[in-house]
Amino acid sequence: MTAEHHAGGAGAKPVDVRDPHLTRFDIVKEGLRRDDIEIVTYESQFHGQNSKAEKRVVRNIALLFLISGAATLAFLGFYIWWPWEFELGHTLSDYYTPILGISLGIGLLALGFAILAWAKKLLPHELSIQQRHGDPSSDSDRLIAGQTIIYMADELGVQRRPLLKGAIALGMAPLGLAAAAPLVGGLIENPHKGEHPMMYTTGFHPSHNDGKPVRLTREDGSPIRPEDVSTGGQMTVFPGIPHGATNQHADSPTLLIHLRSDDATVTRAAADADPRNRGSMWGDYVAYSKICTHAGCPASLYEQQTNRLLCPCHQSQFLITDNAQPIFGPATRRLPMLPLTVDAEGFFVAASDFKDTVGPDFWERP
Amino acid sequence: MKRRKMDLAEAPKTFAKGVDDRFQAATPLRGLLNKVFPDHWSFLLGEIALFSFIVLLLTGVFLTLFFDPSMKEVQYDGDYLALRGTWMSAAYESSLNLSFEVRGGLFMRQMHHWAALLFMASIVVHMARIFFTGAFRKPREVNWVIGILLFLLGFFAGFTGYSLPDDGLSGTGLRIASAIMLTLPVIGTWLSASIFGGEFPGELIIGRFYIAHVLLIPGILLALIAVHLGLIFKQKHTQWPGPMRTNENVVGERMFPRYAMKQGGFFMAVFGVIALLAGLFQINPIWLFGPYRAAEVSSASQPDWYVMFMDGLVRLMPNWQIYIGNYSIPPMFWPAVVGLGALFTLPMAYPWLEARKLKDKRTHHLLQRPRDNPERVGIGMMAFTFFMVATLSGANDVIADKFHISLNAMTWAGRIGLLLLPPLAYYISVRICLGLQQHDREVLAHGVETGIIKRLPNGQFVEVHQPLGPVDEHGHPIPLEYAGWVVPKKMNRLGALAPAVKGFFYPVEKPAEAPVSPAVEAIKREEIKSGR
Numbered sequence: 005m006t007a008e009h010h011a012g013g014a015g016a017k018p019v020d021v022r023d024p025h026l027t028r029f030d031i032v033k034e035g036l037r038r039d040d041i042e043i044v045t046y047e048s049q050f051h052g053q054n055s056k057a058e059k060r061v062v063r064n065i066a067l068l069f070l071i072s073g074a075a076t077l078a079f080l081g082f083y084i085w086w087p088w089e090f091e092l093g094h095t096l097s098d099y100y101t102p103i104l105g106i107s108l109g110i111g112l113l114a115l116g117f118a119i120l121a122w123a124k125k126l127l128p129h130e131l132s133i134q135q136r137h138g139d140p141s142s143d144s145d146r147l148i149a150g151q152t153i154i155y156m157a158d159e160l161g162v163q164r165r166p167l168l169k170g171a172i173a174l175g176m177a178p179l180g181l182a183a184a185a186p187l188v189g190g191l192i193e194n195p196h197k198g199e200h201p202m203m204y205t206t207g208f209h210p211s212h213n214d215g216k217p218v219r220l221t222r223e224d225g226s227p228i229r230p231e232d233v234s235t236g237g238q239m240t241v242f243p244g245i246p247h248g249a250t251n252q253h254a255d256s257p258t259l260l261i262h263l264r265s266d267d268a269t270v271t272r273a274a275a276d277a278d279p280r281n282r283g284s285m286w287g288d289y290v291a292y293s294k295i296c297t298h299a300g301c302p303a304s305l306y307e308q309q310t311n312r313l314l315c316p317c318h319q320s321q322f323l324i325t326d327n328a329q330p331i332f333g334p335a336t337r338r339l340p341m342l343p344l345t346v347d348a349e350g351f352f353v354a355a356s357d358f359k360d361t362v363g364p365d366f367w368e369r370p
Numbered sequence: 371m372k373r374r375k376m377d378l379a380e381a382p383k384t385f386a387k388g389v390d391d392r393f394q395a396a397t398p399l400r401g402l403l404n405k406v407f408p409d410h411w412s413f414l415l416g417e418i419a420l421f422s423f424i425v426l427l428l429t430g431v432f433l434t435l436f437f438d439p440s441m442k443e444v445q446y447d448g449d450y451l452a453l454r455g456t457w458m459s460a461a462y463e464s465s466l467n468l469s470f471e472v473r474g475g476l477f478m479r480q481m482h483h484w485a486a487l488l489f490m491a492s493i494v495v496h497m498a499r500i501f502f503t504g505a506f507r508k509p510r511e512v513n514w515v516i517g518i519l520l521f522l523l524g525f526f527a528g529f530t531g532y533s534l535p536d537d538g539l540s541g542t543g544l545r546i547a548s549a550i551m552l553t554l555p556v557i558g559t560w561l562s563a564s565i566f567g568g569e570f571p572g573e574l575i576i577g578r579f580y581i582a583h584v585l586l587i588p589g590i591l592l593a594l595i596a597v598h599l600g601l602i603f604k605q606k607h608t609q610w611p612g613p614m615r616t617n618e619n620v621v622g623e624r625m626f627p628r629y630a631m632k633q634g635g636f637f638m639a640v641f642g643v644i645a646l647l648a649g650l651f652q653i654n655p656i657w658l659f660g661p662y663r664a665a666e667v668s669s670a671s672q673p674d675w676y677v678m679f680m681d682g683l684v685r686l687m688p689n690w691q692i693y694i695g696n697y698s699i700p701p702m703f704w705p706a707v708v709g710l711g712a713l714f715t716l717p718m719a720y721p722w723l724e725a726r727k728l729k730d731k732r733t734h735h736l737l738q739r740p741r742d743n744p745e746r747v748g749i750g751m752m753a754f755t756f757f758m759v760a761t762l763s764g765a766n767d768v769i770a771d772k773f774h775i776s777l778n779a780m781t782w783a784g785r786i787g788l789l790l791l792p793p794l795a796y797y798i799s800v801r802i803c804l805g806l807q808q809h810d811r812e813v814l815a816h817g818v819e820t821g822i823i824k825r826l827p828n829g830q831f832v833e834v835h836q837p838l839g840p841v842d843e844h845g846h847p848i849p850l851e852y853a854g855w856v857v858p859k860k861m862n863r864l865g866a867l868a869p870a871v872k873g874f875f876y877p878v879e880k881p882a883e884a885p886v887s888p889a890v891e892a893i894k895r896e897e898i899k900s901g902r
């Protein structure tokens with residue numbers, strides 16, 4: 005097809021599409037005219053039919069389709085026959101996912117390029133202009149729509165019948181509330197309910213242990229003697245109650261630290277100067293909540309040289325020798341100290357629950 | 371026999387007639403087939419988002435067939451030996467099984483995750499395109515607002531999805547989300563307790579996030595995407611200024627077949643790229659993180675990239691707590707609640723703010739080159755710089771570690787950078803825009819620099835300029851009016867040089883038609899306002 009100039013469009017005249025002399029393209033143009041479109045250029049990308057260049061493009065596109073088919077078949081083959089079950093060590097199954105990705109990826113990309121090349125290289129180039137007709141509705145239509153709405157509102161007569169106004173409100177509001185009630189009522193939880201509100205107690209509260217002090221245990225539940233933690237060492241401990249080390253007591257993980265004696269002296273002086281932490285250390289041992297007071301990540305990176313605890317989430321740093329006061333980063337509040345003592349059998353126990361609130365800060369924290 | 375053959379040939383016609391009798395489809399169909407679309411590479415960015423969303427739907431449905439949104443504690447006994455015997459939630463166990471025991475499951479998980487990353491990335495780049503070209507102006511403000519809602523929903527879709535596998539990283543993310551809720555004045559503790567069904571983490575959150583992730587959020591997304599596309603269709607696409615293009619028309623090609631085919635081909639290509647990424651690049655290897663334990667976290671625990679800016683802002687916020695009597699507002703409230711809220715609501719108002727400032731009530735269908743509105747570019751670059759500093763700060767521990775910088779120095783650099791760099795970016799980009807504007811005007815007035823130096827009889831050297839339009843009787847170019855579109859600045863843009871590289875396909879691609887618009891005068895053009 006050679007260049008067609010200025011087909012259809014506003015300037016063109018309507019034709020009778022039933023006229024047998026019209027070509028199919030003439031009918032297409034009539035459609036364009038009705039949609040207010042003007043074709044400025046519409047020309048084949050090749051000179052003459054079946055030119056060498058065209059044949060070459062067709063061959064390339066066919067090749068792309070074939071590559072796509074082959075790669076997708078390969079994908080199916082790999083999917084079915086490649087060993088896929090996970091085994092330890094280096095095995096063929098390690099390559100299952102990559103080989104699926106490569107074969108499917110090539111299949112889809114080749115298909116995509118084939119279609120794109122077909123559209124871009126084979127189909128005639130076209131430049132069309134369509135009028136937007138983005139005009140707003142006519143003034144009279146706007147008027148009619150507005151008046152109709154007002155008329156309908158008038159018909160309802162709510163304005164004229166004040167009794168109805170009140171009755172609608174009183175009659176329908178409860179229904180709205182009834183719809184919201186199960187949602188709100190079902191979801192809402194009082195964070196402060198009970199004798200030992202969850203916000204203020206941890207697994208170390210004696211109420212979890214029939215009123216007796218709770219032991220400090222390892223993750224596997226075994227209790228800890230002072231000599232289990234070497235000087236300068238630290239250990240993550242959990243409340244020695246059922247499920248104490250699980251997420252049921254996500255606020256309870258605690259860091260038990262055995263300080264070197266000079267550090268311990270400094271730490272004890274600082275703790276004893278503080279009304280809440282006074283007497284909470286046991287010997288050279290101190291225990292701080294591991295739950296960062298910023299956003300609740302475990303503040304678990306212990307720097308022995310500087311006696312700092314670093315929280316990996318937003319890098320708050322707490323000074324161990326000074327009641328775990330925050331000294332850098334976004335945290336505002338020190339890590340609570342767990343009052344330590346040792347029971348008759350020589351195991352660490354919590355003398356009481358934490359005296360400060362554990363975990364991220366909130367509005368009504370005492 | 372013969373008659374039946376006849377009937378067969380007539381079948382499509384009879385069918386079409388039947389359809390039109392019932393649905394009156396022919397007239398709207400004609401309009402659809404004929405609809406003209408303008409073309410430009412930057413109009414494809416939104417399409418990438420759409421196609422990634424389709425991939426998300428397809429892969430997501432597959433994942434639901436195997437995923438168990440339950441927090442019941444189970445003991446792992448699967449193929450991955452390193453975790454055998456470990457207690458974990460059923461959700462985490464089923465994610466592990468998806469990765470190790472479902473044929474092709476890991477591939478699907480990784481496709482889902484990569485598609486999510488691409489979805490968010492293309493939304494952001496698409497939004498930048500809309501912003502810098504002024505495509506959000508009247509009458510398209512509503513679509514701009516919908517676009518921001520789509521980003522917001524994508525953010526929550528990503529966050530809820532990231533939380534589902536219940537591995538170490540997703541639990542840490544949930545922990546922080548709970549802490550963010552806690553910072554809300556008055557209702558914080560109530561909100562967190564209600565959403566988690568008690569104290570963090572409780573046993574309900576994965577189930578609740580699951581229904582949000584696979585039903586509520588995708589449902590709303592789907593509805594909004596439908597409205598978004600419907601509005602584009604109704605209002606017709608914007609176009610760049612250029613020859614024949616006016617505010618009242620659309621210049622391009624009809625939707626069928628070429629335009630639609632290009633879309634289809636592009637979809638397959640995007641799909642293919644996601645498949646390649648999913649196969650070749652591991653993402654979120656949950657088995658390495660272990661189940662979530664409140665006592666454990668690894669350093670360098672990073673959220674997905676589109677959440678990192680939040681993390682960065684939270685890291686940079688100084689520890690300023692506000693005390694009101696017995697009550698207090700923790701510092702995280704400001705970046706995580708107020709900041710995030712502002713980030714999503716302020717941009718929504720931008721189209722109206724700009725229109726009010728410029729006293730511009732007109733309808734715009736022609737795009738603006740970024741340089742023609744320097745203030746807008748400045749504001750955009752300011753926002754972008756803010757976002758970049760915040761995002762990089764979200765990884766400041768990794769950067770500090772890799773480049774051996776002190777963490778505290780990184781934090782302070784971020785704090786200072788967050789305040790200083792955005793205004794600087796504003797200033798620099800406004801200057802660059804004005805410089806580009808200036809250069810356009812110079813070329814229009816004097817012509818293109820040819821690189822040919824001429825020596826005048828008096829010994830002076832001058833460069834020969836090729837005028838772009840007619841010249842006056844002294845041979846000086848008559849200054850041309852700026853038309854809001856590319857001004858050719860090199861001789862080969864005027865067709866002075868043959869294209870150097872041959873195409874893979876024959877015929878050799880013609881050089882892009884030199885897009886000189888000033889010559890087209892007869893056509894009514896939208897008046898182009900150039901910021902200053």
Ligand code: HEM
Binds near residue numbers: 437464489654
């Ligand atoms: C709009 C979009 C969506 C985004 C941004 C998104 C994002 C994510 C992300 C980041 C993950 C974590 C993937 C991982 O394990 O590495 C995920 C998981 C998941 N998504 Fe989506 N998703 C979207 C839509 C959907 C839809 C529509 C469905 C289902 C109908 C779905 C079903 C799932 C399931 C079942 C998982 C958990 C699978 C697992 O990790 O084991 N998602 N999603």
Ligand code: FES
Binds near residue numbers: 299334
């Ligand atoms: S959670 Fe510890 S610094 Fe944010």
